[in-house]
Every structure is written in C-alpha cells, then in structure tokens.
Amino acid sequence: MNPGVIFRELWQSWRASLRRPGFVLLAGLTLALGLGLSVAMFALVNTLVLAPLPYPQARQLVVIGPADGAGHFSELPARWYPMLRDVSALQSTGYSLSWGTEVNVATTDAPVMVNALSVSRHYLSTLGVRMALGRNFTAAETSAHGPRAVILTYGFWQSHYAGLHDVLGRTLLIDGAPATIVGVLPARFRMPEPFALMLPAALETAQRLNSYLVVLGRLKPGVSLSNASAQIDARLQSWLPAHGESLARHPHASATPLSSNMVAGYAEILVFILRCNLLLLALAGVNIANLMLQRALAHGHAQAIRAALGASSLRTVLPIVAEAILISILGTALGLAVAALCLRWANANVMRPEWFGFITHVSIQPVAVAYCAMASVLVTFLAAGVGLWRARSPHAVRELVTGGRGGQTVASGRLSKTLVMLQATLATFLLIYSFLFAWSEIIINRAPLGFSYVHVLTATIHPPRSQYTDTSSLDALGLRTLDRLRAQPGIVAAGIMNGSPLGSAVTLKFQRGTAPPFAAQYQFVTPDAFQTLQIPLLAGRGFNAGDRAGAEPVAIVNASFQKKYFTTGALDHRLDLILHHVGLPTQRLRIVGEVGDVHVWGPGSPPPPIVYVPMAQVPDGLMDVLRQYGNLHILARTSGAPSNYLGELKGMLGQVAPGLALLHLRPFAERVNEVFGPNRMLTLIFGFIAFVALALSSLGLFAVVSTSATARTREWGVRAALGASPARLFWAVLRIGLIQAGTGIVAGLLLGWGVTTLLGGVQVNAVSVGVDTILASPTVLSSLVALLLGAAVLACLAPALRAARTPPVAALSND
Secondary structure (H helix, E strand, O other): OOOHHHHHHHHHHHHHHHHOHHHHHHHHHHHHHHHHHHHHHHHHHHHHHHOOOOOOOOHHEEEEEEEOOOOOOOOHHHHHHHHHHOOOOOEEEEEOOOOEEEEEEOOOOOOEEEEEEEEEOOOOHHHOOOOEEEEEOOOOOOOOOOOEEEEOOOOHHHHHHHHOHHOOOEEEEOOEEEEEEEEEEEOOOOOOOOOOEEOOOHHHHHHHHOEEEEEEEEEEOOHHHHHHHHHHHHHHHHHHHOOOOOOOEEEEEEEEEHHHOOOOOHHHHHHHHHHEEEEEEEHHHHHHHHHHHHHHHHHHHHHHHHHHHOHHHHHHHHHHHHHHHHHHHHHHHHHHHHHHHHHHHHHOOOOOOOOOOOOOOOOOOHHHHHHHHHHHHHHHHHHHHHHHHHHOOOHHHHHHHOEEEEOHHHHHHHHHHHHHHHHHHHHHHHHHHHHHHHHHHHHHHHHOOOOOOOOEEEEOOOOOOOOOOHHHHHHHHHHHHHHHHHHOOOOEEEEEEEOOOOOOOOOEEEEEEOOOOOEEEEEEEEOHHHHHHOOOEEEEOOOOOOOOOOOOOOOOOHHHHHHHHHHOOOOEEEEOOOHHHHHOOOEEEEEEEEEEEOOOOOOOOOOOOOEEEEEEHOOOOEEEEEEHOOEEEEOOOOOOHHHHHHHHHHHHHHHHHHOOOEEEEEHHHHHHHHHHHHHHHHHHHHHHHHHHHHHHHHHHHHHHHHHHHHHHHHHHHHHHHHHOOOHHHHHHHHHHHHHHHHHHHHHHHHHHHHHHHHHEEEEEEEEOOOOOHHHOHHHHHHHHHHHHHHHHHEEEEHHHHHHOOOOOOOOOOOO
C-alpha cells in the first residue's frame, strides 16, 4: 500500500479519535496508572539496587567476614586483621570500626551530635575514592597517639561550611579535643549507613578493646571471588591455631561482593514491590485489551461495510493501530507525570538516611524514560492485538445481516470474560499482599513490648572519653542528670540505660559454675530505669543506692533468662561475666532480682535473655568497649504529654553538661514509630497498589458488562414484555459480572496462597504472616472477599440499572 495512503488513513483515524477523545483518554489514563507506578519503582530499584557503585572497578571490591553472616557486612575481630596481609588474592584491604559512633561537635550555636566513622589509612584508597578536597589520612594520623585529623562528608561540608574551599587546615572540636580538617569526601561517596565525619582508626587500639571491624578488600585483576574466599578461609584456618585460638569456636571466612552487601537490607523487598507493580502494569494492559476488544465490537458494523466495499485487510486494521499509537503516546506522557509525583512523595517520605544511607533523592533517569516508552509500546500493541484479532475475524456477513446489533460472538465473548477474570485474579493477588502488610501492622500494634512507652521522654548523650574517662565519672554525670530531672515539675521517674530498650543490644559471654559458657544480652541501668519504663519486678529486689562501685556485684535477669538457664528460681545464684576478651578478670555477679521480658527486636521476635547490672558496677575496661556500641539513653516518665516537657528538658540537660549535644530528644512513642516505620510504609505502598488494581479491575468489569448489556437490549425488552420485573432484569445483569469476578477472586486467593507457600509470607520487624493467616481468620477473609465483591457490584450497578429500566418497546425498536 502507498505510504501516503497509510498516513492519510492514520491521520483520519487520529482526527476522529481527537474529535471524540473519550476512549483514548480512558485507555491512556488506564495505561498511565499502571505505567507510572512501575516506572517510579523501576527508578528506585535502578538507583538503589542496580546502579553500579561510584568507585573504580567496583566489581573487584569485596567485604571480608565470617561465612555465616556473608552478604550483610559481617564483622571480623580486630585481632584477626593481620592474617589478611598474606592473602595473595587481595590487592589491598581497609577497615572501619563497625558502623561508627556518635560524637559531640562544637559549633557556633550549640554542640551537635553527629555520627562518625573511624577508618584505617587504606580504607579510602581500597575503595578508590578521589577526594573532593584535600587528602587521605597519613600513617601517623592512624597510629594510637598520632595527630588528630578529620575528613568531612560532602553534606557536612555544605551544611556547616557552605562549601568553602578554605576549610582545609581548620580545626574542628570533636568530643572536646581539636582535630584538623584534612579532606572532604566526594558528593557521590556511598555507604549503607549515614555518617557526617570520618576519623582515623588505630589498629592497636581496636585490638586492645577487642573491637570488631568491617573489612573491605580489593581483589587483584583476574582473581575470582571463589578463589579469594578459598584463600582467605585457608589463611584463617592456619592462622587461628598458630595464635592460640580454637578452630571449633570460629566460623569459616569468605569474601562477598561489596555491591550485594550494600543493598542487602532492602533489595529483596524493593524488587518484590517492583514485581507487584509489573503485575499492576499487566493488569492495566489486560484492561486496555478488553477496552479495545469492546471498541472493535462497537465498530464491527462499520468495518464490515468497508471490507464488503473492497477495503484491504491493512486498511481495516489501521484505525485500531492509530488509536494504539495515540494511547501509547498519551500513556507515556501521563505515566511519566504519575512517576514524577510518586517519586516526589517517595523523596519526602521514603528516602530517609537511616534506611538508605547517603542516597536521599531519586529522580527519573534516562533509562527510566526509555523503560517507560518501551513498556508503553509493548503493552499497548499487545492489547491492540486483541482488537486486531476481532477486526479481522470472519464475521463480516453476520455484522451486515444484523446491522451491527449481533453483539459478541462466542469466541470474543469468551475472550472478554477471560480477560475480566484475569483482571479480578491479579487484583485479588495484589489486594492479598496489601491485607498481609495491614495484618502485620495490626499484630505489631496489639502485641505488648514488655514496657510502657506512653508518657516517656527519651534523649541520647555521648560523653567523650577525654572528659569522662571511667565508670565513676560517667556514673556521677548520670546521677547529676537524674537529680535535676526528678526536680522538674511533672517528671514522675527517670533512669539511664546504655542502650535503647527497643532495637539495640550488646551481647556478652556468661558462665554458671562449670557449665559451658553462653551468650546473653548485657545492659547497665540506673536504679529507677525499670520504674520509668514500668518493667515489672517479678521476684527479688531492684537496684538501689547501695549497689555502688566496691560493693558486691549484683545483677537482675529477665524472665527469659531465668527460664532458659535455671530450672528453679534464679535468685541468689552466682553468674560469671567472662571478660578475658577485654583483658579483665571474670566478674562474679549475684542475681538479686527478676524482671519481665522486653521484646527488644519487636513483638514478632521472642524476648532475648538479658542480664541487667548497675551502671556504677561496670568495670572500667568493659565500659570502654560498651561506649563503642552505644550511648547513654536518658528516660523520663512525665505526668502529662511528653511533648510539653521538651523545652524544659533540653535546657536542664544543657546546664548539667554544657559541652554535650542532645540527640533524639523526643517522646519514646516516636522511637517506636521509627522502628516500625518500614512496615507502615510498606502497608501504605501496597494499599495504594491494591487500590489502583481494584479500580482498574472494576473498570474492566464495567466495560464488559456494559457492552454485553447493551448488546442484549432487545432481549431485555422481550423479557420485560413477557412480564419480567425490573428486579429480575437487574439481577440477570448483575449475575454476569459477579460470576466472572467471583471466579477471578477464587483464582487470586489460590495464586496468593501458592506464592506465599513457595516464597514464604510477609515478614517485617520479625512479624511473619502468610495467606494462611487470612484464610484462618473469618473476619479478615470475609472483609477481603466483601471488598472485592463490593467493587464488582459497583462496577455492574450502572449496566444493571440500565437493563432494569428497559421498556418493552425496546424489543420492537431493535427489531
């Protein structure tokens, strides 16, 4: 066919569609909803998971650690680090001290607390980082008593120094001691945990404190990951016995890609959400296919006349192709707009530093635009294929005989019903996962944590070692702080802990007599900490003022500890705290009390065994170790709303310790919301996906039932003439939609059950739920089915009412 004729045919179809744009707008909006969400999610996954790390030859970068924790930045004891020097597969190695600690930084206004990461001299060179300004640490600066230096992150440099280039050589007061600014990290520097400052780490100090290291390595060119892991493990197995350590007590070592470690905390759930969005896009495509099928049915008579007059097959299908092109263009443009809105919301609510480290903003990249365009063309033309099939089907004679009033053929009717059932299946599947996350949210909200956080204020301080050198000085600071707090009107009780009761823990080794050593959580507290959090005393006594340094070391255990390690009561039993790893003798504790359990990791996880000790009785050497992993958490129970006391508490703490910054001064309820925030965010995301899926499914059902009811107008008129009541006609149409929707709902439930059976249920904050949870709950199951059937009824309501109002004369007017 002449290209000019093809273009003229397309142009005429476009003009006709634009004069009556309802169908194109409806199909374009349908495509945009499915496309926009999937493009936004693709942009997130591409930025957070798929994009290469901003380091040269990033594939050569590995994390070295125990094989049992591989892939999650597993840590090595500092004393093991020297064994890596003889591994020929490694070009270089560097380490950081765990994931940093908070430090107090003096500013012109008031001290602030920021996170600082302590690293070795070869940490940045192993990564291949090129400084934005200045240089790396020197060998002298990473020695135990070398000059103090600091490297700023790009964000800290911009926010505190306005990006001035003369920042190098300036002095920054960190924990009361001056440090010289020697460099600024580049803007694209990336690590999973956010920090503001980089400090030099001395290996000999880390070994003395028995610290744990996150070790990074760069493989030599041509060395495989498996070869490197084998060399590292072989070296460890020979090194441990040579240095007096038992092989049986330690795991094997391995190397894992840095890239997989970087995204281990969120890659799986992001990819799963992307897959659900692709299902939503498929649902939109099925919807468009159904719409184009109904469109082809409506234009069947006109197409039959054109074919009878000698029009070629190509000319009969060009109008459908023209509409598909318009739908694709409109869907792409609107889809990018929807994606931009979704990313704007995500940047404001999802892209938090505590979740994604240094990446706090995601935009639509060129690859996402290309993905949007290709997905739009693919979905639209696959959907258009259904309309093309109907346009080229051999029913021209039937269309001419019936005058276009013959309705659907058996084949097209079956296809249309199948598409509707497929839509209902996909919508049910997506709605199931929305219910799963909502149900886990209900479990979290209902389950007790073991303590009361209502009317509790919390704040964190980090007393520097230069000013608070030992346990007695820290205890004196704590006593002054608590005395001032209790003097404040409205403060009912106050206490201090070395870690938050929710989401933090330090594990140490204990022993009972000659029994094998075991691990349990260790936490020091002040006497009123249990009263402040209303953790119940189950047996014995609490701590008091007599439990001071020099007195008999005592401990309080929780109920889980007592059940696990004592067949009878734990009171007055002795417990040995093993401290050889920090160069201290074993400390023998007498158990004087038992308290209730605290769900440290959330209500879905069992409460761990915990040993509580008085803050004043912590050995100095152990206190040095504990200060690496946590700060002092101040807790205050108020008689009124905690937010009413924020200003007074901030001013009072500033007077007690003027040089210390306060971090996270807030009601404890905000801490709880922070810990459970990811689950609530996922509930919101899946709820929106399910809402869109339900809307698209309902739209598809409406289109099919409406077309079917219109095609059967003469039948409704005949039934009305024979005495059928409007209610009977109404139910006849409603039944058509409900049968198709019900079949899809059952298929969706089976699909959801099968997927969660194979892949496991939804697990967030250790709360795991599967489809069997929904099926086992009559209330939840009935709510899910009622919502789906309610949407189906609403979709069928207008066509059913139209059929119920059909007058008998319609049978004659359609004859």
